[in-house]
Amino acid sequence: MDDMKLTARGRATRQRIIEATGEQILASGIGGTTLDTVRAATLTSKSQLFHYFPGGKAELVREVAAWEGAQLLAAQQPHVDDLGSWESWSAWRAALVDYYLGLGRWACPIGSLATQAAATDPELERVIAESMGAWRDLLSAGVRKMQASGDVDASADPERIAMVILTAVQGGLVMSQPLRSAWPLEAALDSALDPLHRVRVGSEGA
């Protein structure tokens, strides 16, 4: 799929197409993103789209998913590689919210793809599941660090806690979107992160 002869110019063009498509999909969904609008936004021609993505729109969307997944993890660096203290979790949380804030809309590039294309494209589903899995692995590793240092009860299931945090992110975004406000996301995140406090500092009410 990627075994293609590409010069520097070619790679740049290909990347430009992926990023522009990603933006359009986030803004208007897969269905609202057409090859023509992508072409216009990238100043390319139809043949280029198929030159770099022989599989057509489906392949392009898959590449976007892979790219967005990588971006999502990159945006959480370096915090997500630490997560060994409450401070690092807090910093991670801030970085994540900032990332979504920077997108301009309360939506997850990966999560929204997951709901849009779930049953449609099994291959895309695989790419998405992979991103989610990698993400979850990073979080559960962090939870384990917290257990090792005694900040979190050793009997807790790190996989479960990591999953709950991920659901908080996704669910928070779903609810933040129509309300056009960060508060559902932040409330969900804080609530999911609560078990990571050894000492409950107090409530972060309203």
Next chain:
Amino acid sequence: MDDMKLTARGRATRQRIIEATGEQILASGIGGTTLDTVRAATLTSKSQLFHYFPGGKAELVREVAAWEGAQLLAAQQPHVDDLGSWESWSAWRAALVDYYLGLGRWACPIGSLATQAAATDPELERVIAESMGAWRDLLSAGVRKMQASGDVDASADPERIAMVILTAVQGGLVMSQPLRSAWPLEAALDSALDPLHRVRVGSEGA
């Protein structure tokens, strides 16, 4: 919009169209649902679709959203009207999971519409926000009952707790979908419902 002369037969046909469209949207998304597939599934003709929904597909989708929203709340009866005790919350949780289980896919008819059509159709967005709001009101009323009976700390914010529970439902479904398993939804729900225990009975670990 609904000021239309309808006989019993007409109402039945109209309803049949709404329900079939709802199923198709849940299965394949708005984009994957075409007037032709709806027509085929309902044994109707093109003219009937436009007869009952003069606004075309957009209006049909809106009606589906309204219907699904009502169904969603109906599926939580009678538990959602109680929620004055931990037992009723538990029963509510079970009914909700059963509802989604009955749908055959881990997706929320309302939540998935929310992510799909957010920026596309403001009117649809309104319908969705209304459903979500009504739902949240029911939950926060329940939380208040728990506060009144002393089961929940009076200083907690019922609106916030209700929102966190909703995010758990939505996020749980997002993550359950690719995994094809109820456990992310259940983990998220249990985690969000945890503050409603007066007596922590113990952990529900793995």
Next chain:
DNA sequence: CTAAGAATGGACCATGAAGTCCAATCAGGA
């Protein structure tokens, strides 16, 4: 019974979007 209006059937149109094709450039190595 009978007209008025609801309900239905289905051909037809317009449009937009995916995908194809070929010719024309551009870039870099021999």
Next chain:
DNA sequence: TCCTGATTGGACTTCATGGTCCATTCTTAG
């Protein structure tokens, strides 16, 4: 320089889909 292959431009085709229209068949109130 020249030639091969990457890159690009854009017209063209095909097809699905939303939407229009009108004729026909049911229903029902008077």
